[in-house]
Amino acid sequence: MxxxxxxxxxxxxxxxxxxxxxxxxxxxxxxxxxxxxxxxxxxxxxxxxxxxxxxxxxxxxxxxxxxxxxxxxxxxxxxxxxxxxxxxxxxxxxxxxxxxxxxxxxxxxxxxxxxxxxxxxxxxxxxxxxxxxxxxxxxxxxxxxxxxxxxxxxxxxxxxxxxxxxxxxxxxxxxxxxxxxxxxxxxxxxxxxxxxxxxxxxxxxxxxxxKDPDTCILVCNSNIKHQLSGSEYPLRKQQCKDALTVLQSLDSKITSLRDANLEQLNQVKDNMSEVAYRRARHVISENDRTLEAAECLRKNKYETAGKLMNESHFSLKNDYEVSCKELDLLVDLASSVPGVYGSRMTGGGFGGCTVTLLKRSSLSSLLEKFEKEYEKHTGIAATAFVTRPxxxxxxxxxx
Known part of the structure; x- marks a missing residue:
């Protein structure tokens, strides 16, 4: 590729x-x-x-x-x-x-x-x-x-x-x-x-x-187009509001999901739908991962930052349900390449891109893996670019 x-x-x-x-x-x-x-x-x-x-x-x-x-x-x-x-x-x-x-x-x-x-x-x-x-x-x-x-x-x-x-x-x-x-x-x-x-x-x-010269960021486009102005995005926003309403019955100081922790969420789990619970679990855990990842990047702890990216994708796939088989395949392929720290879908979901943090020396191996496996399994050719901030x-x- x-x-x-x-x-x-x-x-x-x-x-x-x-x-x-x-x-x-x-x-x-x-x-x-x-x-x-x-x-x-x-x-x-x-x-x-x-x-x-x-x-x-x-x-x-x-x-x-x-x-x-x-x-x-x-x-x-x-x-x-x-x-x-x-x-x-x-x-x-x-x-x-x-x-x-x-x-x-x-x-x-x-x-x-x-x-x-x-x-x-x-x-x-x-x-x-x-x-x-x-x-x-x-x-x-x-x-x-x-x-x-x-x-x-x-x-x-x-x-x-x-x-x-x-x-x-x-x-x-x-x-x-x-x-x-x-x-x-x-x-x-x-x-x-x-x-x-x-x-x-x-x-x-x-x-x-x-800006570590030995580390790079690869954005890979699944070339599955997504349309977020349909029902899926507003539905998830409403499901988060539903979970928030239940959490506020526990503590009125909780004005958004960022104010809650997983312990509080589990306390009121039985008072909300299973879907609302999973949506809230993603948001609350994702906030924790994001703060931790920022700290890891400041300290050049790329392996830990990558692990958090992998966990983020798993949560988006299973708790928030905004991934798709093409994005999951790209993440799985990336995770199989030595030197890849982490990979995840990025953006609203239902198609679009993945973002991968990896050693620059592993870039050619990852591109070869994408080219060999992605189109074979999907019938679609992915495209990719390396970016810096x-x-x-x-x-x-x-x-």
Whole structure:
């Protein structure tokens, strides 16, 4: 299996500049280039919307937006990945519609307006290297990139958490996805060569350096597309709320699952459904694993961090039931290769990617194993790329 190349940001920007000039030839030279990365989560899955802890890092893959004010009353946006031009008036009455990718942009615009910011009409193009439907937050990358672009053309200076919250609100209202805050926050706030340990209640975060030259992070795409705006994701969120309600009868100070421990959960196990119990057991144990994994990475204890990643996958597979046979196969294959510390599904689940922490010297053996076994058992060719922790969103003014 050949690794997917990582396109340098400068090359993605050049593609975006060319697309802008061909799409809006009458608009002259663009004013702003904004960018925001996708992300991979090392550990801490389905904890963010339960006020818990997560440990993501930004990918080196970015979404780039190039554009300018157009002096009119209508925004016009084009995407390299989709045909056609999207037009809309920037006002609070914007509604979701087709094409679906434009809803992430419209949702961010609406949230700027609701918070009292003016959004000038603009012409813009979108070019992205972040894989769509792979569980590496292509949507959050787009949301944060457009928020950064609006911040730049409006000459605003927003708190990073505010931009992240605008993106999350767009996801909730315009994509019907009740996600947590992790994806947008890491895309906005990422630090080069560091994962971020994020407290999803306070939005505080701490950098966790991950730059050992002998260790690498492999993201492998099962190439099974997932659709999380269906019933599965909201159902699990409700099941967590059901468990929380029972736990609050034990202790009113428990305001979210992150406040509970496994001993408390077991005390009230008989008062909730077996499914709600397992969902809560995953979230509570996953918070513990995430905090421990961050400490292990700080001390270069990669074997222990990898063991926690394996446990995370087992919990996601059995207690939270968001894995699938293709993801399980990739994790099993990775676990059979000497030098692999740990592997797990990453993202919402039901397809998408796995993330594997391993010795760099074992990378070729792992890729060979994936290539030999995965397609044979699934009929699908997986794709993979190596990443290091990248930096967060930013922009530059061209004129």
């Amino acid at each position: 050949k690794l997917l190349p990582t396109t340098p940001l400068e090359q993605v920007e050049q593609r975006a500049l060319s697309l802008f000039k061909s799409t809006f030839p009458e608009s002259g030279h663009p004013q702003i280039i904004a960018h925001a990365p996708g992300r991979v989560n090392l550990i801490g899955e389905h904890t963010d919307y339960n006020d818990g802890f997560v440990l993501p890092l930004a990918l080196e893959m970015q979404t780039v937006i190039v554009g300018s004010r157009n002096g009119k009353d209508t925004c016009r946006v084009a995407s390299e990945a989709f045909e056609g031009l999207v037009s809309f008036k920037p006002n609070k009455d914007l509604k979701p519609g087709d094409p679906l990718w434009s809803n992430y942009i419209k949702g961010v615009v609406v949230n700027f307006l609701r918070s009292g910011y003016e959004v000038p009409a603009f012409d813009a193009v979108v070019v992205s290297e972040v894989p769509v439907g792979g569980g590496v937050s292509s949507s959050a990358s787009l949301e944060v990139a457009i928020a950064t672009f609006i911040e730049a053309i409006g000459n605003y200076h927003l708190e990073p958490s505010k931009k992240a919250l605008f993106g999350q609100a767009a996801e909730h209202e315009f994509a019907n996805m009740p996600c947590g805050i992790m994806d947008q926050l890491i895309s906005e706030c990422a630090i080069q060569d560091c994962a971020l340990l994020i407290d999803c209640r306070s939005l505080a975060f701490e950098p966790v350096e991950v 990248g930096s967060g969103a930013g922009y530059k003014k061209l004129q």
